[in-house]
Amino acid sequence: MTKTGLIIGAGHYADIQLEAWQKVQGARIAAVLSLTMENAKKLADKYGLRAYDDWETAIQEIEPDFIDICTPPDSHFYYTRLTADLGLPVLCQKPLAPTLQEAEELVAYCEQRGVPLMINENWRWQAWYREIKSMMDAGLLGKVYSAYMAMRPGDGWGDNPYPVQPYFKEMEKFLIFETGVHYIDTYRYLLGEIDSLYCQVRTLNPVIKGEDMAVIHFNFSDGAVGLYDANRVTYMEEVRCPTYGYMTLEGTEGKLRLTEDGTIYYTPRGGEERRHAYTIPSEGWKGGCTIATQQHFVHILREGGSFETEGRNYLTTVKAVYACYESASSNKVVQLG
Structure with a gap:
C-alpha cells in the first residue's frame, strides 16, 4: 500500500524535495503545510497537492502515514514533537536543531515514543x-x-x-x-x-x-x-x-x-x-x-530495518x-x- 505523507515547509528546499517525491516508489506527498496559506498554495499548486496553514486541519483531512519536516532548524523540534505525539514516522531536514542539547532532546523524544526518525541527510x-x-x-x-x-x-x-x-x-x-x-x-x-x-x-x-x-x-x-x-x-x-x-x-x-x-x-x-x-x-x-534518500526512507518504512541516518546515529x-x-x-x- 502506498504511504501518504505531509510535507511541512514551502521554501527553496521543500521544492527540491517535492520534485524528488514525484519519482519515489511506494509513497506520495498529499499536501503542503506552511505558516502562510499563500506560500503553501504556491508550492502545492506546482505539484497538484492540497495546501494548509493549520496543523490540526491538515492531519485530520490528510491522515498521513509520515511527516516530512522541511522547515528552518529552530522549528524542527516543535514539529517533530507534534509528529511523535501522533506516533508517526519523521523525516527531518538537517541541520537537526539550533543547539546540540535540542538535537539530543529531539532524538530522545522520538526514541521514548518508539517513533522512527530519519534525518534527511542526502549528501x-x-x-x-x-x-x-x-x-x-x-x-x-x-x-x-x-x-x-x-x-x-x-x-x-x-x-x-x-x-x-x-x-x-x-x-x-x-x-x-x-x-x-x-x-x-x-x-x-x-x-x-x-x-x-x-x-x-x-x-x-x-x-x-x-x-x-x-x-x-x-x-x-x-x-x-x-x-x-x-x-x-x-x-x-x-x-x-x-x-x-x-x-x-x-x-x-x-x-x-x-x-x-x-x-x-x-x-x-x-x-x-x-x-x-x-x-x-x-x-x-x-x-x-x-530521490535516493527519500526512497531509502520509504523502503525502511515498508520493509523494516534501520535508516542509514537514523536519529541516534546522526547525533554523532x-x-x-x-x-x-x-x-x-x-x-x-x-x-x-
Missing part, C-alpha cells in the same frame, strides 16, 4: 559518493590513509550573496553548521568514525554574520586522516557545480579523484590514471541524491559539528572518540 546519497564507497568496498584503493575534500560553491561573494537562500547571511553559525555538516557525515560514511579534529574558521565576506571559510583536519578511528577545505567565496566559473567542489582519496592499492561534474578518475598502484565508468542518474538533484555527526566550533574557539584539537 552521502549523491551518486559519486555511493560509487566511491563501492570502489572502496571492492578493495580498489586498499587501505585508505588520506582524503581531501574541497568545497567551492562560489555563491558567497558580494553585497548580495546566497541569492537562493538569503537568510544564510544572518546565521551566526553558518558554513559548518549549514553545509559542512554534509561533508562530516559523508566522511563518516566513507571513512568511519572520527577520533579527533582540529578546525579553523574565517569570515571573508563582511556582509554576513557567520563563518564562510573553514579548514578542518580529521583523524579517523582506522588511522586515516582527512581534510575538509571549504569556502563559499572563491570565484567559480560554474556556481554550485554538481559536486560543489572536488575530492581525492589515496590508499595503499590506488587513488582516485572526483571532479566538479561528478567524473571519477582512478589510478591503480603501478598503473595509469583512467576514467572510472559509472552511471549518474539523469533525474534528481545532485546525482539523484534526493551533530556532535562533530559542535566540536568544530569548540576547536576553532579554543584553537585546540578536540577529541571525539
Whole structure:
C-alpha cells in the first residue's frame, strides 16, 4: 500500500524535495503545510497537492502515514514533537536543531515514543559518493590513509550573496553548521568514525554574520586522516557545480579523484590514471541524491530495518559539528572518540 505523507515547509528546499517525491516508489506527498496559506498554495499548486496553514486541519483531512519536516532548524523540534505525539514516522531536514542539547532532546523524544526518525541527510546519497564507497568496498584503493575534500560553491561573494537562500547571511553559525555538516557525515560514511579534529574558521565576506571559510583536519578511528577545505567565496566559473567542489582519496592499492561534474578518475598502484565508468542518474538533484534518500526512507518504512541516518546515529555527526566550533574557539584539537 502506498504511504501518504505531509510535507511541512514551502521554501527553496521543500521544492527540491517535492520534485524528488514525484519519482519515489511506494509513497506520495498529499499536501503542503506552511505558516502562510499563500506560500503553501504556491508550492502545492506546482505539484497538484492540497495546501494548509493549520496543523490540526491538515492531519485530520490528510491522515498521513509520515511527516516530512522541511522547515528552518529552530522549528524542527516543535514539529517533530507534534509528529511523535501522533506516533508517526519523521523525516527531518538537517541541520537537526539550533543547539546540540535540542538535537539530543529531539532524538530522545522520538526514541521514548518508539517513533522512527530519519534525518534527511542526502549528501552521502549523491551518486559519486555511493560509487566511491563501492570502489572502496571492492578493495580498489586498499587501505585508505588520506582524503581531501574541497568545497567551492562560489555563491558567497558580494553585497548580495546566497541569492537562493538569503537568510544564510544572518546565521551566526553558518558554513559548518549549514553545509559542512554534509561533508562530516559523508566522511563518516566513507571513512568511519572520527577520533579527533582540529578546525579553523574565517569570515571573508563582511556582509554576513557567520563563518564562510573553514579548514578542518580529521583523524579517523582506522588511522586515516582527512581534510575538509571549504569556502563559499572563491570565484567559480560554474556556481554550485554538481559536486560543489572536488575530492581525492589515496590508499595503499590506488587513488582516485572526483571532479566538479561528478567524473571519477582512478589510478591503480603501478598503473595509469583512467576514467572510472559509472552511471549518474539523469533525474534528481545532485546525482539523484534526493530521490535516493527519500526512497531509502520509504523502503525502511515498508520493509523494516534501520535508516542509514537514523536519529541516534546522526547525533554523532551533530556532535562533530559542535566540536568544530569548540576547536576553532579554543584553537585546540578536540577529541571525539
